[in-house]
Amino acid sequence: MKTINPLFFALSFFVSANSLAIDLGHGFTIKGFGTFGLVNSSNGSADFVANSIQPAGAGWTNDTSLVVDSKLGLQLDYQATDRLSFVAQGLSKQQYNKSFAPVLEWGYAKFKILPELHIRAGRIRPALYMLSDYLDVNYANPWVRPPVEFYSSAALDRMEGVDFLWRPSTGDISWLVQPYFGITHLKTPGVGNSFKADNILGINLTGTYSDLTLRVGFGQGDLTLFSPSLSQALSGLSRICNTGLDPTACEQYNAFGITRKNSMFSSFGANWDNGDxxxxxxFGKRISKTKIVSDATVWYISGGARIKKFTPYITYSSYHNDSPATYNGDSNNAFNLGLGATVNQISTALLQGANDMDQNTITLGMRYDFMSKFALKAQWDHIQTSTKDGLAGTGGGLFANQQPGFGNGPTQVDLFSVTLDFAF
Known part of the structure; x- marks a missing residue:
């Protein structure tokens, strides 16, 4: 027996202004979605978080947390003419400062140039992932949350910009060609911390044939990081550079630059879904022109079966830091061995302190669609972190708020999560 495919639900949820929505009249419709979630961590020395924007999670802050997965969103659509429409989406979820104050996640105008070609302009989400457009609509996804190893690798939730949606067909294949460009400035946890991305430019190419969807994507931008703690650490390299006694200090200062440094993310995705x-x-690769943001290889694979109202699933996901975790290139300073040692020490601290380290997760879960547009999910995650080249202190994985001792070696953490997802 075939059941509803949540992927198709998600596509119809966002593509059509009238389907699965409440008609308010005069061209206005409203949609909503939300998640109420609990997650418990077996390790109290660090916080499990869903992405790098979250300042607190399950573990050190609270062993059981409501803030990791809980969210509530409302989307208002206005069909002004046959060609012109407007969308505003407000979203309440944990922000960089622990607040749940609603933010305007989307706010754009959409114009139909041709029957198969649309343009959107305003606040939109760059199409970096296969699930980008409905990443926050947990009801549309099989899991409690998308795999964090993959979906935290390029934290661009929104941008001010433009994209084109071209949906041609060739025979039985339906295509989506989606180029986009824009800018963004997002705040991150910590006093005075934020990042800005200029010259965001990318493309998403998706092809669907029968039950199979394939996607390739590329996105890049020039990153500028604002962080008092990073600036203070970099000032040590700058002072040594300014003495004129150690050219390597100048090289490292530039290599750890935090102003307008290019970062690229390429990805490939596949989804086979026959309803049952x-x-x-x-699979994704991140390449960065600053050592503050490491190169990384990320991927996941997930599968499941829909048995009446139940969907058991299994997932394996991986994050691998492709950059070095130490720097010893200034060990033979002919002018001052002390300066060389200091440059090595600062560089190594930046490599290890500013970057996420290797992490893998195996996930087992169950989804129960107990009534229309409501789903109850339970999930177990077994997270394994590993040290970089066996170095102590590099086993912290993607965890936040790491306390002394956490990450000294490989670490194993078990998570137990329950969520209630809904959409209307």
Whole structure:
């Protein structure tokens, strides 16, 4: 027996202004979605968080947390003419400062140039992932949350910009060609911390044939990081550079630059879903021109079966830091061995302190669609972090608020999560 495919639900939820929405009259419709979630961590020395924007999670702050997955969103659509429409989406979820104050996640105008070609301008989400457009609509996804190893690797929730949606067909294949460009400035946890991305430019190419969807994507931008703690650390390299006694200090200062440094993310995804069974996976590579943001290889694969109202699933996900974790290139300073040692020490501290380290997760879960547009999910995650080249202190993975001793070696953490997802 075939059941509803949440992927198709998500596509119809966002593509059509009238389907699965409440008609307010005069061209206005409203949609909503939300998640109420609990997650418990077996380790109290660091916080499990869903992405790098969250300042607190399950573990050190509270062993059981409501803030990791809980969110509530409302989307208002206005069909002004046959060609012109407007969308505003407000979203309440944990922000960089622990607040749940609603933010305007989307706010754009959409114009139909041709029957198969639309343009959107305003606040939109760059299409970096296969699930980008409905990443916050947990009801549309099989899991409690998308795999964090993959979906935290390029934290661009929104941008001010433009994208084009071209949906041609060739025979039985339906295509989506989606180029985009824009800018963004997002705040991150910590006093005075934020990042700005200029010259965001990318493209998403998706093809669907029968039950199979394939996607390739590329996105890049020039990053500027604002962080008092990073600036203070970099000032040590700057002072040594300014003495004129150590050219390597100048090289390292530039290598750790935090102003307008290019970062690129390329990805490939595949989804096979016949309504009864699904297999979904994505693979991505991040390449950065600053050592403050490490190069990384990320991927996941997930599969499940829909048995009446139940969907058991399994996922394996991986984050691998492709950059070095130490720097010893200034060991033979002919002018001052002390300066060389200091440059090595500062550089190594920046490599290890500013970057996420290797982490893998195996996930087992169950989804129960107990009534229309409501889903109850339970999930177990077994997270394994590993040290970089066996170095102590590099086993922290993607965890936040790491306390002394956490990450000294490989670490194993178990998570137990329950969520209630809904959409209307």
């Amino acid at each position: 069974y699904f297999v979904l996976g994505e």
